[in-house]
Amino acid sequence: MGKHTKKTDFTLSGRFLAYILSKSCNVKGIRLATSQGEQYIKLARALRPACSEVLQPGTWIQVQGYQKVNTKTGKIKLKAKAIMPALPGGSSSNSNAPVQLFPEPASKTQKGKIRICQKSSCRKRGSQQVFTALNSALQASGQDKEIQLQPMGCVGKCKAGPNLVVLPDKARYTKVKPKNITNILQQHF
Ligand code: FES
Known part of the structure; x- marks a missing residue:
């Protein structure tokens, strides 16, 4: 981490808008509509195994992760570690089960x-x-x-x-x- 970077945890709720794909069609991140505006959130590697869309645009979710703030430029980078269901409006739902972002990957031994x-x-x-x-x-x-x-x-x-x-x-x-x-x-x- 550079000397101008500060790392803290964040929790954000909002409506899922879209997956952001790389040129090779891998999911890199998501766009989330929050009360503070639209945010791009990068997904941790474990959250992005495939280019398959499961979350429907408009779904309310709560994203937990960490943010890196460049104290010189004020630029903020968000990275998601977990995505949970949320109730409309953004409060967290009773269910603590993580939202399924993608279909379960096939077991390595499965034919x-x-x-x-x-x-x-x-x-x-x-x-x-x-x-x-x-x-x-x-x-x-x-x-x-x-x-x-x-x-x-x-x-x-x-x-x-x-x-x-x-x-x-x-x-x-x-x-x-x-x-x-x-x-x-x-x-x-
Ligand atoms: S010939 Fe291959 S999809 Fe139609």
Whole structure:
């Protein structure tokens, strides 16, 4: 921490507005409408495992975390450590259960499936090469026993092909290239 930075805890209530995504489609933070205006709050790594939207805009939540204040510039950075449900108006709800931000990540031992569209539009856009590259990557890493590769039919997003679905996370990817598969595998398995 720099010598001009002061770190303190904060608790903020407000209405969830939106997830903020990085270029690679990972969730970095959230926007919260509070009584003091709109705030950007970065999420601790444990709170952002996937790019899947579960919180509905308008949901009342209470965010606890810490803030870093630059005593020279007055700039404040907020980082969330826990997100709890709140009652409309912002008071904390009786339930202390953390809000589910994302679907439960699949257990590491659970078998997964990757389905790749093999119909004509996706094939023209390279779905077979993606299939082959995934197959090789799974064999090379020894994951071919746990992760099943399956061709699938058209999912109606032909112009955005090759289309791919990862289960059990139900994550959909479009315009997949062989170079993207390492990231996709790391994200889900
Ligand atoms: S051909 Fe692949 S989604 Fe339609």
